[in-house]
Amino acid sequence: MIDCSSSEDKIKDAAKRVFILKGFSGCTSREIARESGMNVALVNYYFRSKDKLFQIIFQAVLEEFMLSMYSVFSSDASLKDKIRILIEREYDFISKNPEIPGFIINELSRENKESSEVVELLNKISASGVMKQAEAAQQIGEMRKIDIIGISLLVTSNCQYPFIAKSLLQKMHGLSDKDYFEYLETHKKNVTEMILTFLFPNPTVN
Amino acid sequence: MIDCSSSEDKIKDAAKRVFILKGFSGCTSREIARESGMNVALVNYYFRSKDKLFQIIFQAVLEEFMLSMYSVFSSDASLKDKIRILIEREYDFISKNPEIPGFIINELSRENKESSEVVELLNKISASGVMKQAEAAQQIGEMRKIDIIGISLLVTSNCQYPFIAKSLLQKMHGLSDKDYFEYLETHKKNVTEMILTFLFPNPTVN
DNA sequence: GTATGTTTTAAACAAGTGTTTAAATAAAGT
DNA sequence: ACTTTATTTAAACACTTGTTTAAAACATAC
Numbered sequence: 001m002i003d004c005s006s007s008e009d010k011i012k013d014a015a016k017r018v019f020i021l022k023g024f025s026g027c028t029s030r031e032i033a034r035e036s037g038m039n040v041a042l043v044n045y046y047f048r049s050k051d052k053l054f055q056i057i058f059q060a061v062l063e064e065f066m067l068s069m070y071s072v073f074s075s076d077a078s079l080k081d082k083i084r085i086l087i088e089r090e091y092d093f094i095s096k097n098p099e100i101p102g103f104i105i106n107e108l109s110r111e112n113k114e115s116s117e118v119v120e121l122l123n124k125i126s127a128s129g130v131m132k133q134a135e136a137a138q139q140i141g142e143m144r145k146i147d148i149i150g151i152s153l154l155v156t157s158n159c160q161y162p163f164i165a166k167s168l169l170q171k172m173h174g175l176s177d178k179d180y181f182e183y184l185e186t187h188k189k190n191v192t193e194m195i196l197t198f199l200f201p202n203p204t205v206n
Numbered sequence: 207m208i209d210c211s212s213s214e215d216k217i218k219d220a221a222k223r224v225f226i227l228k229g230f231s232g233c234t235s236r237e238i239a240r241e242s243g244m245n246v247a248l249v250n251y252y253f254r255s256k257d258k259l260f261q262i263i264f265q266a267v268l269e270e271f272m273l274s275m276y277s278v279f280s281s282d283a284s285l286k287d288k289i290r291i292l293i294e295r296e297y298d299f300i301s302k303n304p305e306i307p308g309f310i311i312n313e314l315s316r317e318n319k320e321s322s323e324v325v326e327l328l329n330k331i332s333a334s335g336v337m338k339q340a341e342a343a344q345q346i347g348e349m350r351k352i353d354i355i356g357i358s359l360l361v362t363s364n365c366q367y368p369f370i371a372k373s374l375l376q377k378m379h380g381l382s383d384k385d386y387f388e389y390l391e392t393h394k395k396n397v398t399e400m401i402l403t404f405l406f407p408n409p410t411v412n
Numbered sequence: 413g414t415a416t417g418t419t420t421t422a423a424a425c426a427a428g429t430g431t432t433t434a435a436a437t438a439a440a441g442t
Numbered sequence: 443a444c445t446t447t448a449t450t451t452a453a454a455c456a457c458t459t460g461t462t463t464a465a466a467a468c469a470t471a472c
Contacts, residue, residue, distance in 0.1 A: 007449080025232045026316070029430060039451060044431060051430095101371075106312065109373035110232070118377045146396065149379050153393055154400070157367035162359055164370065165307075167315035171324045173355050187359055190352065190404075194360070198400040213419080235460060245421055250461060257460095419468070429458060438449065 008046045010036045015043075016057050020103045024054050024110065058107055062117045065100055068093045070121055073128040079137050080200055082130065083155065084192060090159035091188045095181065101160040137200075144199050151199070158191040214252045216242045221249075222263050226309045230260050230316065264313055268323045271306055274299045276327055279334040285343050286406055288336065289361065290398060296365035297394045301387065307366040343406075350405050357405070364397040 005013070014036030018027045029050045033040045047053035072085045094101060108115065125131075125148070134151075137143035162169070162184050170180050211219070220242030224233045235256045239246040253259035278291045300307060314321065331337075331354070340357075343349035368375070368390050376386050 022316075023229075023231070025229070028428080030428085040430090041432080041452085042450065045449080049430075102312070102315075105371050105374050106308070108377065109308075110228075115377065118374065119380070122378055149375070149389060150393060150396060152378075153368055153375065154364070154396070156371065157363045158360070160371070161363035161367040165311050165362065165366070168311050168324065169355070169359065171314065171321065172328055172358075174325075183355060187356060190356060190360070194400060194404040198396075198403070234458080236458085246460090247422085247462080248420065251419080255460075414472085416471075417469085419466105421464105421466070423463085423465100425460100425462070427459080427461105430456095432455070433453085434451105435453100436449100436451070438447100440445100440447070442443105442445075 007036075007038055007042060011038055011043055011046060011053075012057070014038075015053050016061065019054060019057050020061065020099050023103070023106055024050075058104075059115070059117065061100060062104055062115060065093070065097075065104060066117055066121045070124055073125050073130045079130070079133045079143065080196060082133075083151070083199065084196060086155055087159060087188070087192050087195065090155065091184075094160060094163045095184070098163045098166065102164045105164070141202055142200060144201060146199065154195055154198075158195065162187060213242075213244055213248060217244055217249055217252060217259075218263070220244075221259050222267065225260060225263050226267065226305050229309070229312055230256075264310075265321070265323065267306060268310055268321060271299070271303075271310060272323055272327045276330055279331050279336045285336070285339045285349065286402060288339075289357070289405065290402060292361055293365060293394070293398050293401065296361065297390070300366060300369045301390070304369045304372065308370045311370070347408055348406060350407060352405065360401055360404075364401065368393060 011032065015032045018032050018035055021027075022031075029043050030040050032050075032053075033043050036043075043050070043053065047056065069086065069090060072082055072089055075082065075085075077085065107113075108118075131148060134143060134148070138145050166180060169175070170177075175183065217238065221238045224238050224241055227233075228237075235249050236246050238256075238259075239249050242249075249256070249259065253262065275292065275296060278288055278295055281288065281291075283291065313319075314324075337354060340349060340354070344351050372386060375381070376383075381389065
């Protein structure tokens with residue numbers, strides 16, 4: 001298997017892997033260079049500094065992550081289905097990229113860096129009309145009265161935490177990687193039922 | 207306000223603050239020395255190395271954190287009350303130490319360090335008889351059939367995540383520290399109700 | 413007082429950090 | 443062909459890292 005991508009891309013790919021795994025202050029420029037099979041000087045030749053390279057990676061990862069969550073809102077499914085799908089999507093995405101939530105959260109709190117992506121997501125969501133959908137469902141008593149913050153907190157808590165705290169949970173219960181990820185499939189079902197019956201205690205339709 | 211504690215304690219206190227805030231690889235020995243008002247050499251005079259100092263701090267923090275969660279299990283309250291109190295306790299403890307869960311999780315996954323405290327907690331919990339309490343409640347159909355991993359995942363997800371992801375959530379919704387922590391008080395009530403009605407769908411007593 | 417053991421300091425150490433330089437190589441343009 | 447531009451490299455730069463050294467300051471004994 002030969003990597004025939006450009007040197008710039010090789011560095012970018014390696015940087016993404018290393019940054020996500022160890023964080024900005026947990027790795028060195030030389031480590032990224034080594035991981036990409038390139039020279040240290042090349043990293044700075046293409047990206048000017050470790051910091052600049054990190055910003056590029058971080059913004060890309062953030063956008064990828066946000067987009068995977070957002071796309072569900074623009075569909076025309078029912079509110080209940082949207083949340084059901086949202087949970088499903090988050091679990092799937094994070095299963096494939098288990099370290100990304102922790103990476104984003106850690107680096108976002110490292111320094112108070114502003115990220116347009118973070119703010120823009122909320123605008124996109126409110127523009128999708130899902131808020132009005134929620135208001136309507138709450139009006140007729142189908143849905144519990146709870147704001148968007150509460151809903152997203154419930155979903156993200158139960159979807160992201162099991163992956164963020166993987167190391168802790170694994171050590172506590174002595175589970176292998178395989179066992180742990182298998183268990184999370186069961187947990188996903190629990191979480192889905194718990195959140196949906198909490199948000200929609202009086203199902204009128206569906 | 208004069209700090210009249212010993213130099214060793216001053217270093218330990220500063221190290222705890224700095225390590226929790228920035229992580230092991232996010233800070234330097236000189237930063238800890240400066241923060242404690244001491245000399246760099248003194249840090250190594252008392253603790254031999256940055257690594258040794260970190261281990262001491264980490265184990266202490268881990269024990270403090272685990273103990274605050276565990277103590278509820280040894281009471282003679284009903285199972286439902288134990289979980290209710292557990293959520294209350296976790297929220298209270300983490301409100302006062304918001305960075306500790308993230309600190310523990312991050313440092314635990316940094317290297318595969320074994321921590322006896324993590325394993326011991328489970329032994330203490332099973333020794334407290336709460337497992338049998340759960341089995342009994344599940345036998346009579348009062349409690350949903352779910353194992354200890356699932357329960358602790360539900361509780362910790364909904365209690366710890368809101369603090370771990372504070373930076374992300376705050377930026378998304380544009381909340382000040384005060385607003386955010388206020389909101390979490392409301393969220394705690396939601397979480398408590400959600401988890402309890404999920405775990406105990408058919409209340410027989412209480 | 414001197415002597416002894418402990419605590420504190422400034423200075424130094426080697427290794428590692430991000431970054432830059434200047435020369436070597438390759439590619440493209442004429 | 444030659445010139446110009448872009449890529450790659452080894453080496454160096456200045457600075458920070460964790461750690462150690464050796465001497466100073468302090469305390470407590472005799």
